[in-house]
Amino acid sequence: MDRPVVACVLAGGTGSRLYPASRSDRPKQFLALDGEESLLARTMDRTAFADERYVLTRASLADDIHEHAPEAGVLIEPDGKDTGPALVYAAWRLRERxxxxxxxxxxxSDHHVADDGAFAARLERAAAIAVKTDGLVTLGVEPTRPATGYGYIVPARSDLGGDGAYAPVDRFTxxxxxxxxxRLVDAGAYWNAGVFAWTPSALLREARESPLAPLVSALxxxxxxxxxxxxxSVSVDYAILERATDAVVTPLSIAWDDLGTWDAVGRAVAAADADDAGNDPVVGGVLSIDATxxxxxxxxxxxxxxxVDDLIVAAFDDRILVAPRDAAQRVRDVVARLRERDAF
Incomplete structure (x- = not known):
């Protein structure tokens, strides 16, 4: 690579679907859910190949970032408005540096990856593709099931078996x-992992033709x-990538999961070390009788x-959550109701 590679890790959210472990003063990126290190610390380990690393976060979390990522610079976004404004702001700031x-x-900062070395290699490959194409590169995960909690990327062609392969994006779903x-899985679509590579100029070029144009002008x-x-508030996918004419997808062919829900955390833990009783304990002691x-x-x-079967049982501090496992996405409804009562 004939130019610096910079890793930009997003760590400004709360992770409301992991309530009650994740709270406003204890967001999920600071939790150790699939190992001994926090999710943020593990993500930083995976980006060690980069020439420089930055964490993009909100002001209230900046001091805690240094504890989990002491080697990284910190970018503080002016307001939490999803990944679209955040990544445009990061591109602008990092280009200046x-x-x-x-x-x-x-x-x-909150993903589970089975093979850190392979993941890092694919990030480096994506960076090289971004330079080669002068476009926006998104990494697509090969699906293992017809998941309804992820977005999908449909490539313009299906022959993406090689390590350096990429193809234009036909559409995002x-x-x-x-x-x-x-149907999407059968058609060869990929999960949208929210992992990207681009030059700042490429992203800002597309942002000027998007709903984020006022932000670019103000910067x-x-x-x-x-x-x-x-x-x-808008995601980078909806604001920019779905409208871009130069977006390409390259495969991320490793075991991956977005640790955004208790169901996903259970899958990650079970994949590493399933419990004899058929449950997926995350932390704490469990006695299980006729329960799976x-x-x-x-x-x-x-x-x-x-x-009992197919339950989530989460107890942290003075808070307890019990829910069906297939309602993992709806934990945010609990958080929304608690916020209405100033009890989150």
Whole structure:
């Protein structure tokens, strides 16, 4: 690579679907859910190949970032308005910090990856593709099931077996129902992992033709706060990638999961070390009698399960959550109700 590679890790969210482990003062990226290190620390380990690394976060979390990622620089976004404004802001700021324009590898801080070395190699490959194409590169995960909790990327062609292979994106599909997800998997679509590579100029070029154009103009005028005020909360996928003419996808052919729900955390733990009783304990002691496929997270409690299946049981501090495992996405509804009562 003839230019610097910079890793930009997004770590400004709360992770409301992992309540009660994740709270406003204890977001999920600081939790150790699939190992001994926090999710953020593990993500930083995977980006060690980069010439420089930055964490993009909100002001209230900046001090804690240094504890989990002491080797990284910290970028503080003016406001939390989803990944679209955040990544445009990061591209602008990081371009200013280098004499030669870098290539950015942008990724969330809350994913489970089975093979860190292979993941890092594919990030480096994506950076090289971004330089070669001068486009926006998204990494697509090969699906293992017709998941309804992920978006999908449909490539313009299906022959993407080689390590350096990539193809134009035909279309993006947001979280589908199960029947549509099954058709997408059969058609060779990929899960949208939210992992990207691009140069700052390439992203800003596309952002100028998107709903985020007011933010780009404000950044050019030296008014990032005003730019954030001028745009709505929106994902980078919806605001930019779905409209871009130069987006390409390259396969991320490793075991991966987005640790955004208790169901996903259970899958990650089960893949590493399944419990003899058929449950997926995360933390804490569990007694299980005629109970299977439950996810238990209770670091300071002992949980006994009797004749129940497919449950989430999470107990942290003075909070307890019990829910069907297939309702994992709806935990955010609980958080929304608690926020209405100022009890989150």
């Amino acid at each position: 280098f004499d030669e324009e870098p290539v950015l590898v942008c990724l969330p 947001e979280k589908p129902d199960r029947e549509t997800a099954a 050019e005028d030296g008014d990032p706060d005003g730019g954030f005020d001028a745009v709505e 496929n439950n996810v238990v997270a209770a670091p300071d409690s002992h949980v006994s399960l009797l004749a």
